[in-house]
Amino acid sequence: xxHHDDLGPRLGGRLGYLLKHAHVALSALxxxxxxxxxxxxRELAVLLLLDARExxxxxxxxxxxxxxxxxxxxxxxxLEGKGLVARRPDPTxxxxxxxxxxxxxxxxxxxxxxxxxxxxxxxxxxxxxxDAARFRELLRRVVAxx
Amino acid sequence: xxHHDDLGPRLGGRLGYLLKHAHVALSALxxxxxxxxxxxxRELAVLLLLDARExxxxxxxxxxxxxxxxxxxxxxxxLEGKGLVARRPDPTxxxxxxxxxxxxxxxxxxxxxxxxxxxxxxxxxxxxxxDAARFRELLRRVVAxx
DNA sequence: TATTGTTATACTCTATAACTATA
DNA sequence: TATAGTTATAGAGTATAACAATA
Numbered sequence: 001x002x003h004h005d006d007l008g009p010r011l012g013g014r015l016g017y018l019l020k021h022a023h024v025a026l027s028a029l030x031x032x033x034x035x036x037x038x039x040x041x042r043e044l045a046v047l048l049l050l051d052a053r054e055x056x057x058x059x060x061x062x063x064x065x066x067x068x069x070x071x072x073x074x075x076x077x078x079l080e081g082k083g084l085v086a087r088r089p090d091p092t093x094x095x096x097x098x099x100x101x102x103x104x105x106x107x108x109x110x111x112x113x114x115x116x117x118x119x120x121x122x123x124x125x126x127x128x129x130x131d132a133a134r135f136r137e138l139l140r141r142v143v144a145x146x
Numbered sequence: 147x148x149h150h151d152d153l154g155p156r157l158g159g160r161l162g163y164l165l166k167h168a169h170v171a172l173s174a175l176x177x178x179x180x181x182x183x184x185x186x187x188r189e190l191a192v193l194l195l196l197d198a199r200e201x202x203x204x205x206x207x208x209x210x211x212x213x214x215x216x217x218x219x220x221x222x223x224x225l226e227g228k229g230l231v232a233r234r235p236d237p238t239x240x241x242x243x244x245x246x247x248x249x250x251x252x253x254x255x256x257x258x259x260x261x262x263x264x265x266x267x268x269x270x271x272x273x274x275x276x277d278a279a280r281f282r283e284l285l286r287r288v289v290a291x292x
Numbered sequence: 293t294a295t296t297g298t299t300a301t302a303c304t305c306t307a308t309a310a311c312t313a314t315a
Numbered sequence: 316t317a318t319a320g321t322t323a324t325a326g327a328g329t330a331t332a333a334c335a336a337t338a
Contacts, residue, residue, distance in 0.1 A: 048157040
């Protein structure tokens with residue numbers, strides 16, 4: 001991980017620098033805390049999406065996550081290889097795969113989400129509970145464009 | 147750019163998702179607004195760093211930005227090719243290059259920084275001035291670990 | 293021996309184009 | 316003709332290893 005020597009206020013205060021490094025720091029925490037469950041932060045995102053939206057075709061899931069459908073193929077391949085999701089042909093349109101969580105996938109999702117909650121809490125550890133909640137809400141509004 | 151269909155609160159509220167998409171949105175704004183100056187957001191970061199810290203060796207600059215020294219070689223190559231920075235051998239240690247802004251580099255830095263300020267303002271456009279300042283301060287504390 | 297800049301190389305992430313099977 | 320999944324391929328971005336010059 002970066003060493004973070006002093007940058008001076010001009011670069012160190014830029015939003016691009018700050019957003020990138022916050023994301024890198026959270027990714028490192030996720031890599032560490034999700035390791036026991038054998039999944040990545042991106043795979044957890046797909047499990048969360050399927051849990052909320054199932055049944056969902058691969059392409060629908062890809063659109064919601066903002067990635068290409070060809071990217072989704074490899075992610076689903078990996079999750080299926082671990083037994084966490086299953087592809088079934090959609091009976092009403094046999095071009096499609098419906099992707100659904102398995103029982104093992106639901107267990108992993110529950111435990112890995114708790115680990116991710118821990119990673120988020122560590123990232124925001126320096127803020128008190130009130131400021132952490134404020135930060136979450138402001139960040140949500142930034143992304144939503146409100 | 148992503149279409150952002152509804153994700154449900156579980157995924158759409160995760161910090162990893164929010165930080166990534168805020169960063170992607172800002173990168174897109176930077177790509178658009180920095181185009182007239184012929185530099186990328188990463189090149190602007192290096193110009194800002196050199197302006198604050200010059201004279202600086204390539205390796206010192208790389209450490210401060212948290213990237214590998216081999217990555218910095220290509221960035222400096224590009225900036226030098228555009229006439230915005232110049233490499234000089236360090237007289238006191240001839241293994242090193244001292245990298246300094248040229249006059250053209252200083253002009254580009256000034257104008258591109260104004261464009262980047264505009265990009266940041268657009269990203270935070272939905273927040274009022276008070277909330278934008280609050281968000282900046284909280285994000286800075288998150289990265290600093292305070 | 294260790295360090296700086298460099299090159300060559302490889303690995304990850306992602307997208308584009310083309311193929312297939314269905315519609 | 317168009318769409319879903321897939322494969323092959325290529326382009327960023329970044330890191331590791333090895334080399335030459337210098338300390």
